[in-house]
Amino acid sequence: MEPRAAVKEKFFIVIRGKSRKGFCRGCIGRVETETQRGELTGLLYCGGSNALNPKSGGTVRKEDTYSLTRHQAQLLLFVSSMSKRLELLCNPQLFSAICELSQDDLVVVKHKKGHLPGLVKNLMQIGRKEHKDDLHMLGFEVEFVDSDQNLSSKKPPPLPLFSAADVVQVVPSYSVPLGLHWKDGQSGGLNRKAVTRINSMPNIGSHARQTRENLTEQSTVQGQSPSVSHVPLEVGSLVEVVSNSRVTVYGVIQWLGVPAGRTNEWAGIELDYDVSGCSDGKYGSQQYFTCKASRALFVPVTKCSPDSRFSCSSSGRGTFKPTDTLLVPLYEDPEEYAPPFPESEALSLLVGKMKGIQGHINSCYLDVTLFSLFSSSVTLDNICQTPADTERPIMCTLREIVNRLRRQGFVPAQSVMNFRQQLGCDTFRTEEKDPEEFITVLFQKVLRMGPLIKLRSGQDTCQGAYTFQIFLEKGQMGQMPSVQQLLDTSCLSGDLKFEEVPSCLMVQMPRFGNKYKMFSHIIPSTELDITDLLYNSPRECFLCGHLAEFECLQCLPDRKMQPGRIKPFCSTCNTQVHSHPSRQAHSPRALPAPAASETPVLRHTMQLFAVLCIQTSHYVSFLKYGPDPHSWLFFDCMADRHGDDQHGYNIPEIRACPELGDFLSQPEEAMARSHPSQTPELVRRLLCDSYMFLYQNPATPLSRSNHEEPFN
Numbered sequence: 263m264e265p266r267a268a269v270k271e272k273f274f275i276v277i278r279g280k281s282r283k284g285f286c287r288g289c290i291g292r293v294e295t296e297t298q299r300g301e302l303t304g305l306l307y308c309g310g311s312n313a314l315n316p317k318s319g320g321t322v323r324k325e326d327t328y329s330l331t332r333h334q335a336q337l338l339l340f341v342s343s344m345s346k347r348l349e350l351l352c353n354p355q356l357f358s359a360i361c362e363l364s365q366d367d368l369v370v371v372k373h374k375k376g377h378l379p380g381l382v383k384n385l386m387q388i389g390r391k392e393h394k395d396d397l398h399m400l401g402f403e404v405e406f407v408d409s410d411q412n413l414s415s416k417k418p419p420p421l422p423l424f425s426a427a428d429v430v431q432v433v434p435s436y437s438v439p440l441g442l443h444w445k446d447g448q449s450g451g452l453n454r455k456a457v458t459r460i461n462s463m464p465n466i467g468s469h470a471r472q473t474r475e476n477l478t479e480q481s482t483v484q485g486q487s488p489s490v491s492h493v494p495l496e497v498g499s500l501v502e503v504v505s506n507s508r509v510t511v512y513g514v515i516q517w518l519g520v521p522a523g524r525t526n527e528w529a530g531i532e533l534d535y536d537v538s539g540c541s542d543g544k545y546g547s548q549q550y551f552t553c554k555a556s557r558a559l560f561v562p563v564t565k566c567s568p569d570s571r572f573s574c575s576s577s578g579r580g581t582f583k584p585t586d587t588l589l590v591p592l593y594e595d596p597e598e599y600a601p602p603f604p605e606s607e608a609l610s611l612l613v614g615k616m617k618g619i620q621g622h623i624n625s626c627y628l629d630v631t632l633f634s635l636f637s638s639s640v641t642l643d644n645i646c647q648t649p650a651d652t653e654r655p656i657m658c659t660l661r662e663i664v665n666r667l668r669r670q671g672f673v674p675a676q677s678v679m680n681f682r683q684q685l686g687c688d689t690f691r692t693e694e695k696d697p698e699e700f701i702t703v704l705f706q707k708v709l710r711m712g713p714l715i716k717l718r719s720g721q722d723t724c725q726g727a728y729t730f731q732i733f734l735e736k737g738q739m740g741q742m743p744s745v746q747q748l749l750d751t752s753c754l755s756g757d758l759k760f761e762e763v764p765s766c767l768m769v770q771m772p773r774f775g776n777k778y779k780m781f782s783h784i785i786p787s788t789e790l791d792i793t794d795l796l797y798n799s800p801r802e803c804f805l806c807g808h809l810a811e812f813e814c815l816q817c818l819p820d821r822k823m824q825p826g827r828i829k830p831f832c833s834t835c836n837t838q839v840h841s842h843p844s845r846q847a848h849s850p851r852a853l854p855a856p857a858a859s860e861t862p863v864l865r866h867t868m869q870l871f872a873v874l875c876i877q878t879s880h881y882v883s884f885l886k887y888g889p890d891p892h893s894w895l896f897f898d899c900m901a902d903r904h905g906d907d908q909h910g911y912n913i914p915e916i917r918a919c920p921e922l923g924d925f926l927s928q929p930e931e932a933m934a935r936s937h938p939s940q941t942p943e944l945v946r947r948l949l950c951d952s953y954m955f956l957y958q959n960p961a962t963p964l965s966r967s968n969h970e971e972p973f974n
Contacts (some may be wrong), residue, residue, distance in 0.1 A: 288344020
């Protein structure tokens with residue numbers, strides 16, 4: 263079959279498929295010919311030092327590529343990591359804004375000192391063209407803005423050079439008049455210079471901008487204001503704002519009115535993410551609403567239009583289409599590993615509306631569980647690093663959810679619905695369930711892993727479980743017990759011991775959904791000490807520290823000896839303690855004799871990394887995303903809703919919760935004395951509504967080899 267000539271200057275990037283005849287994922291090429299069978303033959307640009315000179319690349323299927331302009335190809339060539347190129351393409355809004363950057367645009371870039379704001383000063387060609395087929399790489403020279411939002415007095419010669427993948431945010435021009443002050447001390451615009459693009463680089467947004475300008479002119483001629491929206495907007499409406507440079511930001515209207523010094527109606531918008539120069543709800547000298555700092559944007563209402571990410575009409579009867587095509591198609595290779603996001607990037611990636619996993623039809627139990635287990639937990643990361651079984655579609659779907667969550671911070675409802683449909687039971691698609699039921703199915707049927715915890719009752723054989731349910735009588739505990747006390751008491755009351763230190767321990771509180779809970783408040787234990795709950799493991803005497811030989815269940819609530827703590831004793835201390843008249847009726851039990859050891863007993867602890875909560879019939883979660891005590895997030899997959907029940911969609915939201923870190927940093931006795939009604943809202947919600955506490959042992963991450971489950 264004869265090939266037909268390709269269109270001149272047609273570039274592409276390989277987005278899927280394994281290496282084939284010279285091309286692999288992330289490679290950039292130029293089309294030489296295209297066959298009628300849908301195959302491209304082209305030249306290969308490797309990137310890095312070999313970016314300029316193309317090599318013979320071979321053949322690749324057209325469906326495995328995505329078309330690029332010359333400008334896009336040159337920007338991506340300066341990104342040396344092929345996986346970083348693909349990650350950038352998965353953020354179409356950001357990539358589009360980067361492609362249209364011009365001189366003096368304000369950006370935020372990744373730097374060894376963190377995320378820093380700066381001004382784009384030059385679009386730099388890198389390398390020399392020696393042949394007509396050669397390509398320059400393109401990078402940005404950026405001049406940093408200091409922490410006071412003034413231009414740094416010291417200009418490092420030469421200016422640092424950044425690739426497109428280093429740009430994490432393009433700041434819309436509307437934010438500038440709200441308080442940015444430049445070197446000359448004036449407040450106002452950026453004093454933008456003419457666009458200084460390299461002549462060979464076309465402005466890929468010029469056609470769209472011209473179309474937009476023509477529409478504005480037409481509406482002005484007809485006597486209408488050049489509004490981008492003819493849809494009535496109100497407080498709570500999801501909107502987008504397009505800046506003069508065509509950068510789009512998204513948020514929810516929190517205030518409508520005429521601000522001081524203005525004559526027309528303006529909107530106060532809480533943005534989805536931080537934007538330098540925005541406020542906390544203050545405009546001028548007046549506070550119009552309250553939100554997180556750098557999130558409040560004030561613009562004329564005529565600059566707002568309904569959020570185009572969701573196809574809802576003005577009547578509210580539009581249908582949300584989570585599978586709508588993006589500028590660049592999202593491609594998640596089920597065999598590719600996406601690492602957990604670092605602590606330093608968590609807030610910029612996750613905090614805001616339309617973040618996390620989008621809820622749909624009673625999915626909250628599943629959404630909060632997946633979010634808590636896979637977003638940042640190091641314990642479960644070994645499972646994610648294992649290549650997905652491509653012959654099992656459900657594993658590929660799960661990997662896609664995890665990758666989207668970790669890379670983009672948002673998973674649409676359709677992705678999760680696909681996963682629910684593949685679980686094999688219709689009730690998972692429509693009915694309310696509890697997390698423990700889903701956890702069992704997830705680990706046993708999807709991940710094909712054996713029980714996460716192994717329990718021994720008395721001298722009986724060991725039995726496995728995926729979660730640990732607290733069982734006890736209410737009279738055994740005080741009014742506000744800690745998780746440590748509940749676990750200790752439940753194990754001793756049921757004569758249970760852990761056969762080994764679990765990698766992941768999910769402790770279910772003594773409550774059943776929204777119908778019954780034994781305790782009105784439960785104190786989170788940020789660290790669980792399970793040393794005294796291990797079977798046949800050396801333990802030290804509660805009093806003298808020598809090797810323990812006995813333990814006593816009746817001593818557990820003893821107010822004279824730290825009530826709620828397990829009391830193992832050596833032989834001497836056991837005799838002395840139980841010689842007291844109030845303890846003579848106790849029945850201490852002999853412990854299995856461990857191997858003699860002269861070294862101090864090693865304490866085995868586990869770290870809290872997530873809490874699932876339920877108030878009425880809706881689950882939410884708290885996530886610990888890093889070692890800093892204040893690194894806590896609150897996630898609600900259905901925090902808000904747009905439209906009606908039939909044609910609307912749920913709006914997930916993630917909020918930073920550093921106040922929880924402040925509360926948990928107190929001694930346990932101080933937390934027990936605190937009245938929940940006097941604590942911040944989210945802290946109170948955790949204390950009152952906790953359902954399941956998730957702990958991990960970072961020293962022994964989960965792996966399938968350690969928890970193999972036989973399958974026929």
